[in-house]
Amino acid sequence: MFKQSKIVSALAVAGLTLFGAQAAYAQIVKIDGSSTVYPITEAVAEDFQKAKKNAIKVTVGISGTGGGFKKFCRDETDLQNASRPITAKEMADCKAAGVEYIEMPIAYDALTVVINPKNTFLKQATVEELKKMWEPAAQGTITKWNQVNPAWPDAPIKLFGAGADSGTFEYFTEAIVGKAKSSRGDYTASEDDNVLVQGVSRDINGIGYFGYAYYAENMARLKGLPIVNPKTGKAVEPSGANVENGSYVPLSRPIFVYVKAKSMQKPEVREFVEFYMKNADKLIREVKYVPLPKAAYEGNLKHAKEGKVGTVFGGHNEVGITVEEILKREAKM
Amino acid sequence: MQPMTTEQIRVLIARGKLKDTLFQGLGIICLSIGLLVIFLLVGDMLMRGLDRLNIEFFTEFASRRASQSGILSAWVGTLLVMLVTAAAAVPLGVAAGIYLEEYAKRNWITDIIEINITNLAAVPSIVYGLLALGIFVYTFGFGQSILSAGLTLALLILPIVIVATREAIRSIPAMIREGSMAVGATRWQTCRYHIIPYAMPGILTGVIIGLARAIGETAPIITIGALTFIAFLPPAPFSATGVDGASAGLFDWVMSPFTVMPIQIFNWTSRPDPAFEVNAAAAGFVLMGMVLTMNAIAIYLRYRMRKNIKW
Numbered sequence: 001m002f003k004q005s006k007i008v009s010a011l012a013v014a015g016l017t018l019f020g021a022q023a024a025y026a027q028i029v030k031i032d033g034s035s036t037v038y039p040i041t042e043a044v045a046e047d048f049q050k051a052k053k054n055a056i057k058v059t060v061g062i063s064g065t066g067g068g069f070k071k072f073c074r075d076e077t078d079l080q081n082a083s084r085p086i087t088a089k090e091m092a093d094c095k096a097a098g099v100e101y102i103e104m105p106i107a108y109d110a111l112t113v114v115i116n117p118k119n120t121f122l123k124q125a126t127v128e129e130l131k132k133m134w135e136p137a138a139q140g141t142i143t144k145w146n147q148v149n150p151a152w153p154d155a156p157i158k159l160f161g162a163g164a165d166s167g168t169f170e171y172f173t174e175a176i177v178g179k180a181k182s183s184r185g186d187y188t189a190s191e192d193d194n195v196l197v198q199g200v201s202r203d204i205n206g207i208g209y210f211g212y213a214y215y216a217e218n219m220a221r222l223k224g225l226p227i228v229n230p231k232t233g234k235a236v237e238p239s240g241a242n243v244e245n246g247s248y249v250p251l252s253r254p255i256f257v258y259v260k261a262k263s264m265q266k267p268e269v270r271e272f273v274e275f276y277m278k279n280a281d282k283l284i285r286e287v288k289y290v291p292l293p294k295a296a297y298e299g300n301l302k303h304a305k306e307g308k309v310g311t312v313f314g315g316h317n318e319v320g321i322t323v324e325e326i327l328k329r330e331a332k333m
Numbered sequence: 334m335q336p337m338t339t340e341q342i343r344v345l346i347a348r349g350k351l352k353d354t355l356f357q358g359l360g361i362i363c364l365s366i367g368l369l370v371i372f373l374l375v376g377d378m379l380m381r382g383l384d385r386l387n388i389e390f391f392t393e394f395a396s397r398r399a400s401q402s403g404i405l406s407a408w409v410g411t412l413l414v415m416l417v418t419a420a421a422a423v424p425l426g427v428a429a430g431i432y433l434e435e436y437a438k439r440n441w442i443t444d445i446i447e448i449n450i451t452n453l454a455a456v457p458s459i460v461y462g463l464l465a466l467g468i469f470v471y472t473f474g475f476g477q478s479i480l481s482a483g484l485t486l487a488l489l490i491l492p493i494v495i496v497a498t499r500e501a502i503r504s505i506p507a508m509i510r511e512g513s514m515a516v517g518a519t520r521w522q523t524c525r526y527h528i529i530p531y532a533m534p535g536i537l538t539g540v541i542i543g544l545a546r547a548i549g550e551t552a553p554i555i556t557i558g559a560l561t562f563i564a565f566l567p568p569a570p571f572s573a574t575g576v577d578g579a580s581a582g583l584f585d586w587v588m589s590p591f592t593v594m595p596i597q598i599f600n601w602t603s604r605p606d607p608a609f610e611v612n613a614a615a616a617g618f619v620l621m622g623m624v625l626t627m628n629a630i631a632i633y634l635r636y637r638m639r640k641n642i643k644w
Contacts, residue, residue: 028590032558035603042562043397049564059590060562061477062600071558192603217605287397288605 032061033068033081039287048275056268078263082256083167088315100261100309104300108290110212110252112238113225116204124235126228139184159187160196160208175250175319216288243290299327382615394564399608410591417483430498454492461489462553477558480587490543497539501532534635541631551595594620
């Protein structure tokens with residue numbers, strides 16, 4: 001037995017010296033970032049590897065948009081999945097490390113406000129009503145439906161929402177309350193959207209919000225609440241078609257992939273990005289997200305070819321921006 | 334004081350026996366609650382995951398389609414990480430334990446070291462992850478590799494191995510040590526031929542308990558950057574890398590990106606599509622199976638080694 005452990009330790013030491021000569025893993029496309037964008041990039045990665053017969057390897061991690069940008073700006077990954085545009089601080093980090101990037105909107109993510117299917121009184125909600133429920137001032141005071149709208153019954157509201165670390169939380173608060181990360185704290189919060197799905201589907205007085213894909217997979221147990229479009233005054237149902245035609249505002253947002261400009265010189269990354277944009281429409285529908293108009297994907301490829309680096313957001317998020325606007329604007333580092 | 338009558342003594346004995354029976358019953362109830370929970374858990378996972386437990390589940394990579402998804406990269410990753418963990422933690426932990434028991438002088442420094450090692454076993458695993466992110470991933474430049482993960486988990490279980498080694502050594506009768514030294518053996522010879530072989534069953538138990546803890550750890554592995562989607566295996570020694578006909582070295586796999594079982598399970602439970610919960614249950618069952626197999630091997634080895642000890 002002792003001899004064996006001696007061999008094991010000898011091997012360990014040998015290993016420590018041997019791998020100094022790093023093997024050639026040039027053919028890996030490294031991706032990290034948002035969990036919201038993950039299902040799309042995963043689907044693309046899976047099909048890409050199959051199409052290339054595994055000659056090119058792709059890895060996808062989930063560090064969150066913020067965590068992913070840290071790695072991206074340290075020059076560790078080739079692509080970055082982002083559920084929001086790059087922030088001013090992240091822009092500065094990337095600039096300091098000399099990392100240039102191409103910003104590519106790839107899909108819409110629609111936040112869906114859901115209620116229990118047995119809830120009969122709630123047919124629609126306005127942004128103001130949702131704000132009344134969710135703003136920090138509501139904490140401890142707004143506990144019944146009729147406090148939000150006198151037409152609603154005298155029954156308790158059970159709130160379910162995203163945890164404070166998620167991009168979903170950030171966007172919902174920005175679009176509804178008007179200020180990112182500003183929300184009441186006395187609700188059932190979870191980073192795991194399935195917990196929220198379960199909660200609302202089991203409580204007749206439940207109301208919650210999460211990404212559209214979770215609603216699309218659980219339509220039998222949940223009812224999507226139509227949200228009144230502040231511009232037209234009409235209630236709009238959460239659906240793929242309404243997100244695509246731009247009427248489901250303010251709760252739909254574009255999500256992004258950032259590609260490192262330097263990596264685009266590598267043939268395997270270039271091929272992957274081309275594959276991504278060509279198959280985006282089909283794969284995005286398959287994973288229950290809403291694809292952008294085809295022109296957007298062609299625009300992304302064109303930007304990559306022309307080396308149009310930088311962001312069009314200038315370091316801050318915007319509610320209700322359309323993809324056409326994004327593509328028209330001038331990108332800046 | 335008056336002597337007790339036979340009747341009184343009988344009552345006293347009966348009362349004592351009643352309490353004895355009561356306690357026995359309580360013990361059985363407590364035991365069955367524990368067992369019941371385990372059986373329910375494993376049974377529930379098995380029932381829900383049974384549909385997916387077939388050969389393909391082990392030979393396929395993860396996929397966006399639940400029914401075609403497998404755990405190939407996860408179970409291979411877990412096994413390789415455990416290999417690195419054991420290779421690093423066992424020699425370090427056993428040597429440290431032997432030194433503390435057999436060589437170190439008893440003074441306040443060793444006392445402090447002793448207290449610290451015991452406390453280290455209670456440090457939350459995420460702290461080890463943060464430490465490893467700074468040291469292994471960036472300072473040493475090992476990157477997000479199997480090596481980084483293995484060494485991180487090795488740190489995590491090191492205190493367990495050290496404590497187990499010391500306990501095992503302490504249970505060896507002093508006369509063995511004295512006998513060996515009396516015939517002129519040095520301290521090292523005593524350790525080499527007596528202490529280590531006799532302590533081996535106990536050390537092994539500690540190692541397995543440590544590895545069983547490490548196999549389920551998710552937090553530190555995520556911290557150092559294990560991946561979620563990875564549809565290829567680390568390069569096998571001397572296999573073709575696909576780059577200019579070069580072949581992989583003996584230890585290239587330790588630098589490969591990887592994923593492990595708990596991460597795969599976690600990822601599946603947080604999917605929108607409920608079909609992935611079946612996969613998560615099946616993978617959970619496999620992970621349980623891996624832990625139980627490790628325990629079984631440990632028990633078998635311990636049994637065989639104990640048979641060879643003749644005092």
